[in-house]
Amino acid sequence: MQLVYFETTRADHDQDDVHEKVTADMKVLAESIAGFVLWRDVNEGLLYWGVVVFETEAGAIAWRDHPDHARIHQQARGKLYSSFKTQAYDSVRSNSYG
Numbered sequence: 001m002q003l004v005y006f007e008t009t010r011a012d013h014d015q016d017d018v019h020e021k022v023t024a025d026m027k028v029l030a031e032s033i034a035g036f037v038l039w040r041d042v043n044e045g046l047l048y049w050g051v052v053v054f055e056t057e058a059g060a061i062a063w064r065d066h067p068d069h070a071r072i073h074q075q076a077r078g079k080l081y082s083s084f085k086t087q088a089y090d091s092v093r094s095n096s097y098g
Contacts, residue, residue, distance in 0.1 A: 001037070001053060001054070001055060001056075001090070001091035001094070002053070002054045002055075002056060002057045002059065002060040002088060002089070002090060002091070003051055003052070003053050003088070003089045003090075003091070004051065004052045004053075004054075004060050004063075004064075004086060004087070004088050004089075005049070005050075005051050005086065005087045005088075005089070006049065006050055006051075006052070006084075006085070006086045007047070007048070007049040007083075007084070007085050007086075008047075008048045008049070008076070008080075008081040008083065008084045009046055009047055009048075009081060009082050009083040009084075010046045010048070010080060010081055010082065011046075011080075011081070011082045012046070013046070015079075015080050018075070018076075018079075018080055019048065019076075019080055022072055022075055022076050022080065023041065023048070025068075025072050026069070026072050027039050027041075029063065029066060029068050029069060029072065030052050030063050033054065033059050033062050033063045033066070034059060034062070035054045035055035035056050035058070035059030035062075036052075036053075036054055036055075036059065036063075037053040037054060037055055038051070038052070038053040039051075039052050039053075057088075057090070060088060
């Protein structure tokens with residue numbers, strides 16, 4: 001499993017509608033990639049963060065390198081977000097119940 005953590009900070013709430021469109025488009029794109037498992041996100045004021053999980057690193061890379069991913073980022077970079085970061089993690093172990 002590959003988990004991608006993302007975090008953005010909006011400069012203000014003036015473009016919340018654009019933020020909602022950008023994040024919805026990014027989620028739809030992630031869901032279209034083979035091996036997509038999960039998307040969870042949280043809005044905390046101007047801070048927006050979440051995780052995307054793929055079955056393999058190849059899925060996470062396919063999402064990252066998809067042309068639409070770059071297009072969506074261009075809509076937001078420098079215009080919508082004052083900061084942005086991502087971190088990728090490999091699963092070390094897994095356990096579940098029920």
